[in-house]
Amino acid sequence: xxxxxxxxxxxxxxxxxxxxxxxxxxxxxxxxxxxxxxxxxxxxxxxxxxxxxxxxxxxxxxxxxxxxxxxxxxxxxxxxxxxxxxxxxxxxxxxxxxxxxxxxxxxxxxxxxxxxxxxxxxxxxxxxxxxxxxxxxxxxxxxxxxxxxxxxxxxxxxxxxxxxxxxxxxxxxxxxxxxxxxxxxxxxxxxxxxxxxxxxxxxxxxxxxxxxxxxxxxxxxxxxxxxxxxxxxxxxxxxxxxxxxxxxxxxx
Numbered sequence: 508x509x510x511x512x513x514x515x516x517x518x519x520x521x522x523x524x525x526x527x528x529x530x531x532x533x534x535x536x537x538x539x540x541x542x543x544x545x546x547x548x549x550x551x552x553x554x555x556x557x558x559x560x561x562x563x564x565x566x567x568x569x570x571x572x573x574x575x576x577x578x579x580x581x582x583x584x585x586x587x588x589x590x591x592x593x594x595x596x597x598x599x600x601x602x603x604x605x606x607x608x609x610x611x612x613x614x615x616x617x618x619x620x621x622x623x624x625x626x627x628x629x630x631x632x633x634x635x636x637x638x639x640x641x642x643x644x645x646x647x648x649x650x651x652x653x654x655x656x657x658x659x660x661x662x663x664x665x666x667x668x669x670x671x672x673x674x675x676x677x678x679x680x681x682x683x684x685x686x687x688x689x690x691x692x693x694x695x696x697x698x699x700x701x702x703x704x705x706x707x708x709x710x711x712x713x714x715x716x717x718x719x720x721x722x723x724x725x726x727x728x729x730x731x732x733x734x735x736x737x738x739x740x741x742x743x744x745x746x747x748x749x750x751x752x753x754x755x756x757x758x759x
Contacts, residue, residue, distance in 0.1 A: 513583055521645060521661045525570070525668020528641040534673045535561075537634050540601060540710060541627055541674065545682035547608050547703020549689040549696060555682025561624040565631025567666035570645075573635065574662020577649035584647045586639070593636025597717040600629035601711030602730050608704040609734045611741040641665075 541562050545555045576584050604626040638646060645665045649658035689696045708730060712723030 510599035517648070517662055519660070521648065524644055525665035526671055527668075528639065528665075529672035532639055533669055534677065536637075536639075537630075538674060538677055540597075540604075540630050540634065540707070541678055542681040542712075543703050543706050544546050544604050544608070544626060544630065545678050546685040547700050547707075548682060549685030549699050550682060551686040552679040552683040554674075554686075555679035557624070558627040558636035558682065559678040562627040562631040562678070563670050563672070563674070565628035565667060569632040569635040569658050570625040570642075570666030570669070571662040573642075574645060574649045574665065575655050577646040578652055578658020578661075579626070579655040581650045581653065585643070588636065588646070589638050589643075591637075591718050593633065593638075594714045596636055597630075597633040598711040598713070598715035598718070598723060598726075600626075600633040601707050601714065602698045602726060603629060605704040605707035605711060606730050606734055608700050608707065611734075611738045615747050640672045 541558065545558050548554060548558070573588070607626050635642070642665075645661060649661050652658060652661075685699055689699060709725050712727045715723035715726060
């Protein structure tokens, strides 16, 4: 019974660690990314709530996997994660979101809209990969246990605690503000989308530079070039569709 009580206290402590992160540092660190994305989409509070669900779902999945990996690989995995590789993944997911926001035909193209949940989910996963104090404590406990199953369980409990966060309100609020601005001034939508994409791109560039100095700007420029090529292709297709088809009949 004593061993069971100790296990229950440990599990509850892990949940409280996640709760402390979700209510404090998590919102401060994550909101510039996911809040900017929701604001730039400008699709209303309901869309913002969906983005919050995808974002937090990505975080929950990532914390569970991180706990499992720490339990399986031990202190080596914790040291590798602390090397800063998370900054690279955060930067790449932010650049992906920037490209997605700026991509032509965003609202009309089904193949693009089908990815609407991928950007917030990738941001949620990426932003878990920088070991803050609560996460470092979780990973150390999982590594010390030496069990993949126990590590995954601790990660799931920790991630569940982080779900109780002000971002459940702040993300829909950002999306709602963007939607109101768009409704009142329809011409603003392009400025909202491309402005938010620029912010996301700059945030991504900064994170990538933290991992490999000087590599963020080339990747940002490559993403911008990709978007320009997409717009050029769309304009070419539009001209092709709008041009009349003329059939010349030669007299016999």
